[in-house]
Amino acid sequence: MFKLNKHMPLHDQEKPFSCDICGSSFSVKSTLKTHMRIHTGEKPYSCGICGSSFSQKSSLINHYRIHTGEKPFTCKICDSSFTQRSGLIIHNRTHTGEKPFSCEICGSSFARETHLTEHIRIHTGEKPYSCKICGSSFSQKSSLISHNRIHTGEKPFQCDICESSFCDKSTLTKHRRIHTGEKPYSCEICGSSFCEKSTLTKHLRVHSGDKPFSCEICESSFQRKSSLIQHILKHTGEKPYSCEICGALFSHKFSLLRHNRTHSGEKPFLCELCGSSFSHKSSLIIHNRTHNVKS
Incomplete structure (x- = not known):
């Protein structure tokens, strides 16, 4: 019993x-x-x-x-330690490559459930974190925290080389590549390398011919969004770039920069044969023809 x-x-x-x-x-x-x-x-x-x-x-x-500060749970592979057993379990996936949380929509997999939750918002468009000051909304809490620093002026991430400071860690990481020359994103087709992943994405369109940005007025398409914006100005006639000296208006920023040389006297285009200098590249091209005629 x-x-x-x-x-x-x-x-x-x-x-x-x-x-x-x-x-x-x-x-x-x-x-x-x-x-x-x-x-x-x-x-x-x-x-x-x-x-x-x-x-x-x-x-x-x-x-x-x-x-x-106690961290009783230690990784047997790299000796990293954690306050909670769950933290160690998640960390171990960096060694095993295990990603048990999968997106049912696109199949992407993640080591953390929280990362999957954030990823799904790409598909749903959900942005549950809103700025109380300007109303901007974000899919991730960390993005809201970084955004709030625009209003507070806080820049807690400082470059140890030139002391420039930034609102978020990712921008600091990109900035430091200016000093190190690191270009971690490489094109598998031509071998060109870039500091930022977004720049590589734009570059790949050179090879693919992809032009995802289309004009709704004339259906012209472009590889870059900035090129589309500039193109639309031809239809609207808008000239958002103005000269601070004489007030002249221009559709394109490079046109304003070229115009400013008439005030500054800057002549950056130099003839290699006779040393003459010009404010515009087109003027140098015309000038070079005089050498070709003489020869």
């Missing part, structure tokens, strides 16, 4: 303790009690240092490690 206790239901999968609110069932009464806090919002375990409160004692224990 053996004595029944609360441990026995674990062996026969019996779950006699049910939640009256959502119907979830549990093997142990104490687990049901902990579960009920999801519905009641009760958080009986408080941090004595910062006052944060938690519904489970284990969550409080994990939280304390933020203050103590």
